[in-house]
Amino acid sequence: MRRLERVAALILPPLWSNRVLPALDLPLRGRTAANVAFATGYTKLFRGNPNWLSPSGFRWGLSSAAVVLTGYAVALAIPSLRRLPLEIAVRAPETSTLEWIALHIPVGTVLAEEAIFRGTLDPVLADSVGAPVIGAIDFGLWHIQPARAAGDPVLPTILATTLAGLVFTELRRRSGSATAPALLHLAINAGGALAPTAARWVDGLGR
Incomplete structure (x- = not known):
C-alpha cells in the first residue's frame, strides 16, 4: 500500500500540471485558484505537513532569499550585467505586473508548488532510495506545459x-519546514519578474 501511495503521489502533480489544468482552459485567475485547490486536496490526501509557521523555516528562508535578492541588486548595479534583464520582456500575462507579483507568483505558483512538493511529496518519499532526486525530477516534470505555454525550451526548463x-x-x-524553500522560491520568481522593469528604471536614472 505504501508503494502505491508513493506512485500516486509522484504521478498526480505532473498529470495535473501538464494535462488536467491545461485542458480546463482557465484564465489566469482561474488557474491560480485551481492550483491552490489541487495543492490543498493533494496535501490532505497524502497527509502533508508543510509546517508553515516554523521559526527555523523563516530563518533559513529569509537568509536564502536575501542571498538571491542581493544577487539581483548586484546585477542591476553593474551595467554589463544589467543588459541581461533589459533584453527580457516583462512577463505578466493577462494581468498587471503588480497582480502577477502580489498574487499569482506567491499563491498560484510558490504556495501551491511548495505545499505539493516540499510539504507533501518529500515526506511521502522520505524512506525511498534517491528520494531527493526523484522528488526534484517530479518537480522538473511539473514545468513541461508551463514552459511550452511561455515559449521556453522544455528540456533546459526541466533541468x-x-x-x-x-x-x-x-x-x-x-529547516524542517516548507517555508524555507517557499521564501527562496518567491525571491527567485518575483525577483526575476521584477528584474526587467527594475533594470529599465536603473538604466533610465543613468541617462
Whole structure:
C-alpha cells in the first residue's frame, strides 16, 4: 500500500500540471485558484505537513532569499550585467505586473508548488532510495506545459527546475519546514519578474 501511495503521489502533480489544468482552459485567475485547490486536496490526501509557521523555516528562508535578492541588486548595479534583464520582456500575462507579483507568483505558483512538493511529496518519499532526486525530477516534470505555454525550451526548463528542486528539498530538510524553500522560491520568481522593469528604471536614472 505504501508503494502505491508513493506512485500516486509522484504521478498526480505532473498529470495535473501538464494535462488536467491545461485542458480546463482557465484564465489566469482561474488557474491560480485551481492550483491552490489541487495543492490543498493533494496535501490532505497524502497527509502533508508543510509546517508553515516554523521559526527555523523563516530563518533559513529569509537568509536564502536575501542571498538571491542581493544577487539581483548586484546585477542591476553593474551595467554589463544589467543588459541581461533589459533584453527580457516583462512577463505578466493577462494581468498587471503588480497582480502577477502580489498574487499569482506567491499563491498560484510558490504556495501551491511548495505545499505539493516540499510539504507533501518529500515526506511521502522520505524512506525511498534517491528520494531527493526523484522528488526534484517530479518537480522538473511539473514545468513541461508551463514552459511550452511561455515559449521556453522544455528540456533546459526541466533541468533548471530539477536543480532548483534539489536546493528546495535540501532547505526543507535542514529547516524542517516548507517555508524555507517557499521564501527562496518567491525571491527567485518575483525577483526575476521584477528584474526587467527594475533594470529599465536603473538604466533610465543613468541617462
